[in-house]
Amino acid sequence: MMLVVLLIIWALGTLVFFIDPKKTFIRWASVTAFVGSGGFLATVIEETLLPFLWQHQLVLPGTEQLLYRISTGSSFLCQVGLPYAFLMFAVHSGELFRAKTKTFLSCLTLLPPLLMLLVTPIYPVLQLNYWLLAAWVFPYFFAASWILLTLYRREKEPHLRKSRFYTNILIIVPLLLMFILLYAMRIQHNYEAWRYNAIVVGIQFVFILLISVKYGFLGVRFRIERRRLDSTLRAITSGTQILNHTIKNEAGKLSLYAERIHSYARKTNQPDLQKDALILAESSRQILEMMNRIQGQLQDIVLREQWIDPGSLIEQVADHLQPDAAAHQVEIKAALQANPLLNCDPIQLREILTNLCRNALEAMPSGGTLSLKATLLKRHYLVTVSDTGTGIDKDNLRHVFDPFFSTKKGGNNFGLGLSYCYSAMQKHQGKLEIYSVLNEGTTVSLYFPRKRVLLPKEELNKEVNA
Known part of the structure; x- marks a missing residue:
C-alpha cells in the first residue's frame, strides 16, 4: 500500500514538473510533492525493502545503516520541509508579492526549518519536538492558504480563476488533513494516525485526474488540448x-x-x-x-508586427460590421477600458476580430447584442467578443477549434475560422478561449501577453506610483 502511494506521489510530482518547468511555482509544486513523499519513502524502506533484503540475505555490509539513514533523513525532510515547500508554492503562485519580497520571504521562512535541523537528533532515531514543530508549521500552512485564497479572490481572468479554485480545493483541503494527522495527532502521542494520509493521497490523486480532464489542474488540461x-x-x-x-x-x-x-x-x-x-x-x-x-x-501565419492603438482597430471593425449588424437587428457595443499600444500584426488582429464578430452575428438571427471589450489586466491585455445568441452546447464546444468542424449549415463554411484565430493568437504568444452557454450566448476571450503592451507616459506614471 505504502509503495503504491509513494509511486503515485512521485508520478504526480513528475507530471506537475513537466507542465512548465520554467515557472517557479510549478517547480515548487513539484518539490512539495516529492518532499511530502518522504514519510512514505521511510516506511517503504523500513517495512518493505529491508525485510525483503533480510529474507533473501541480500544485506551487504553498511547497507542496513545507509538505508536507515535515508529513512530517518527522508522522514525529517518530509515533516520539516513540507510546510516550507507549500508556503513557497503559494508565495510564487502569483504576483501578490514583488520579486524582492519573494526572495526575502524565501530566506526568512527558511530559518525555522534550519533551526529544527540544528536541534533535532536524526540518526539512529529521529526525535522531533512536535510542540516546537507545530509552533511554526501551522502558521506556515495558514499563511500559504491565505495567499492562495487571496490570489483566487483577486483573479479577474475567468479561466485562471476557475483553475485557482480547483487547485485550492485539491491542495489546501488534503494538506490540512495531512497536517492534522502528521503533526496535531503526534502532539497527542498518536504516532500511527499519519498512516491515514495514504487514503488522503489516494483520494486526492483520483480527484486531480478527474478535475484535470474536465477543468484543468495547474494547467495540465490546457496544455494537453x-x-x-x-x-x-x-x-x-x-x-x-x-x-x-x-x-x-x-x-x-x-x-x-x-x-x-x-x-x-x-x-x-x-x-x-x-x-x-x-x-x-x-x-x-x-x-x-x-x-x-x-x-x-x-498555411503558416507570418506576423508583420507594429505598435498600434488596438482601441481604434476595434472601433474600425465595429463600424465596418455595422451594416451587417443592422440587417441582423444586432446592437454593437464597444467598451474600451484602457488606451495602451499593442505590438501585433494589425491585419491578423483585424481578421481575428472580424471572424469572431461574424460568427456572433450568425448566432443571433433574431437580433441581440454584440459586445466588444478591451481590458488591461496585470498579466494580459484582454479583448472579448460576446454575443447574446444561440450559444454552443457542451458536446460541440469541445470541438470548436478542430479544423473543418462547424455547427453552421452552409456550403461556403469550412470550419476553419476558429482554427485560424487560434493559430494567429498562438503566433502572438497569446491564447484564445471560449465560454458558451446554450441559448444564452458566447464569449470569446483573446489574451495578449503583457510584454506586448506599452502604456502612454501618464499611464506608466500611475502604474509606477501605484
Whole structure:
C-alpha cells in the first residue's frame, strides 16, 4: 500500500514538473510533492525493502545503516520541509508579492526549518519536538492558504480563476488533513494516525485526474488540448498542401476543357452545350476558390508586427460590421477600458476580430447584442467578443477549434475560422478561449501577453506610483 502511494506521489510530482518547468511555482509544486513523499519513502524502506533484503540475505555490509539513514533523513525532510515547500508554492503562485519580497520571504521562512535541523537528533532515531514543530508549521500552512485564497479572490481572468479554485480545493483541503494527522495527532502521542494520509493521497490523486480532464489542474488540461490541436493543425496543413496542389491541377484542366467546349459550342451554335460548358467552368472556378480559401487559413501565419492603438482597430471593425449588424437587428457595443499600444500584426488582429464578430452575428438571427471589450489586466491585455445568441452546447464546444468542424449549415463554411484565430493568437504568444452557454450566448476571450503592451507616459506614471 505504502509503495503504491509513494509511486503515485512521485508520478504526480513528475507530471506537475513537466507542465512548465520554467515557472517557479510549478517547480515548487513539484518539490512539495516529492518532499511530502518522504514519510512514505521511510516506511517503504523500513517495512518493505529491508525485510525483503533480510529474507533473501541480500544485506551487504553498511547497507542496513545507509538505508536507515535515508529513512530517518527522508522522514525529517518530509515533516520539516513540507510546510516550507507549500508556503513557497503559494508565495510564487502569483504576483501578490514583488520579486524582492519573494526572495526575502524565501530566506526568512527558511530559518525555522534550519533551526529544527540544528536541534533535532536524526540518526539512529529521529526525535522531533512536535510542540516546537507545530509552533511554526501551522502558521506556515495558514499563511500559504491565505495567499492562495487571496490570489483566487483577486483573479479577474475567468479561466485562471476557475483553475485557482480547483487547485485550492485539491491542495489546501488534503494538506490540512495531512497536517492534522502528521503533526496535531503526534502532539497527542498518536504516532500511527499519519498512516491515514495514504487514503488522503489516494483520494486526492483520483480527484486531480478527474478535475484535470474536465477543468484543468495547474494547467495540465490546457496544455494537453493545445498540443493536440497544434499537432492536428500541422498534420492538416501538410496534407492540405498536397491535396491543394492535386485539386488545383485537375481543376485547371477542367477549366481549360470547359473553355474549349464553350468555344466549340458557340462556333457550332449549340446553346445547350454552351450552358453546360459555363456550368462546368463555374464549378471549376468555385473549386479553385474553395481550395485557395482553405490553404489561406491553414498555411503558416507570418506576423508583420507594429505598435498600434488596438482601441481604434476595434472601433474600425465595429463600424465596418455595422451594416451587417443592422440587417441582423444586432446592437454593437464597444467598451474600451484602457488606451495602451499593442505590438501585433494589425491585419491578423483585424481578421481575428472580424471572424469572431461574424460568427456572433450568425448566432443571433433574431437580433441581440454584440459586445466588444478591451481590458488591461496585470498579466494580459484582454479583448472579448460576446454575443447574446444561440450559444454552443457542451458536446460541440469541445470541438470548436478542430479544423473543418462547424455547427453552421452552409456550403461556403469550412470550419476553419476558429482554427485560424487560434493559430494567429498562438503566433502572438497569446491564447484564445471560449465560454458558451446554450441559448444564452458566447464569449470569446483573446489574451495578449503583457510584454506586448506599452502604456502612454501618464499611464506608466500611475502604474509606477501605484
